[in-house]
Amino acid sequence: METGTATKRDRTTPATEQVLGAALELFTEQGYFNTSIPDIVKVSAVSTGSIYHYFGDKEGIARSLYESLVERMEAQFSQIEAAHPTAHDRCRAVIQRLFELTEQEPAVMRFMLFSRHREFIPDQKPVCSSRPFVQMREMVAAGMKSGEVREMTPVVAASAVFGGALRLIQLRLDGILDAPLPEYLDEIWQCAWRSVAV
Numbered sequence: 417m418e419t420g421t422a423t424k425r426d427r428t429t430p431a432t433e434q435v436l437g438a439a440l441e442l443f444t445e446q447g448y449f450n451t452s453i454p455d456i457v458k459v460s461a462v463s464t465g466s467i468y469h470y471f472g473d474k475e476g477i478a479r480s481l482y483e484s485l486v487e488r489m490e491a492q493f494s495q496i497e498a499a500h501p502t503a504h505d506r507c508r509a510v511i512q513r514l515f516e517l518t519e520q521e522p523a524v525m526r527f528m529l530f531s532r533h534r535e536f537i538p539d540q541k542p543v544c545s546s547r548p549f550v551q552m553r554e555m556v557a558a559g560m561k562s563g564e565v566r567e568m569t570p571v572v573a574a575s576a577v578f579g580g581a582l583r584l585i586q587l588r589l590d591g592i593l594d595a596p597l598p599e600y601l602d603e604i605w606q607c608a609w610r611s612v613a614v
Contacts, residue, residue, distance in 0.1 A: 478537055576608065
């Protein structure tokens with residue numbers, strides 16, 4: 417194994433999972449630039465040498481964290497696609513899953529949606545270009561092909577379907593919404609689907 421780059425298999429070892437969990441906590445609480453390798457060592461209880469061996473540097477940790485969360489979200493959206501035959505049901509299930517993730521793992525959603533990844537992983541595409549967000553747009557585009565969604569610019573349709581839900585997630589993470597997000601699911605979904613439905 418090459419040092420400095422954690423493969424997918426490496427990222428699932430207990431030590432690398434501890435490092436990624438610590439990095440997620442620290443990056444979302446105090447920011448990437450205010451987090452040091454010694455901070456990650458302290459919180460993860462993984463040695464400095466092991467961290468450099470698996471990840472190379474702090475940017476390598478951030479990259480591995482980002483990639484692992486993207487892969488996880490992509491897998492969940494693929495399961496949704498397999499389980500639901502219509503664009504209506506797929507899109508609603510995606511919003512429901514995002515709301516559940518926000519309640520269960522707010523740091524994950526904060527890191528995925530609101531961290532400025534390109535400031536510390538400069539060659540990384542914007543998160544809206546990552547595979548999960550492409551899947552979301554493809555679900556809406558499939559709805560146009562099936563006749564469920566009115567013909568319009570696909571990115572506009574996807575923004576109409578998911579934009580309100582993403583805004584509610586931000587408001588929840590910012591402490592403006594007191595109630596858990598699933599309590600808003602039916603209401604936001606009705607607004608979203610009415611905006612695009614045939």
